[in-house]
């Protein structure tokens with residue numbers, strides 16, 4: 001399996017006529033982000049992952065960093081921030097489904113997680 005280089009990729013500007021990922025692409029891409037699952041909500045396929053935290057402050061810090069990443073990439077998630085937990089959903093609004101960008105953003109989101117926990121342990 002290729003190294004998880006998804007997190008180094010950049011999102012492409014996505015248009016309304018952009019193709020959704022194919023079933024085969026989904027199989028390959030989801031292998032690179034094994035903690036994520038593909039769910040369907042209101043007929044829209046999206047990527048979903050819940051991250052655990054020791055408290056609300058660290059959950060909020062992670063939320064802030066995911067928000068900053070979204071602004072940088074001009075691609076935005078749905079976020080549910082609770083005490084000790086942040087649930088993230090990625091999908092492409094314009095195509096009402098999954099684009100490669102969503103898998104890239106999920107991989108980038110994963111890379112924000114460990115540094116938060118590490119800082120917490122060391123604090």
Ligand SMILES: C[C@H](O)[C@H](O)[C@H]1CNC2=NC(N)=NC(=O)C2=N1
Nearest residue numbers: 074075076077091092093094095
């Ligand atoms: C106008 C603005 O660029 C668009 O609405 C962008 C913003 N962020 C986005 N985020 C996501 N996830 N999907 C989109 O289609 C999208 N479109």
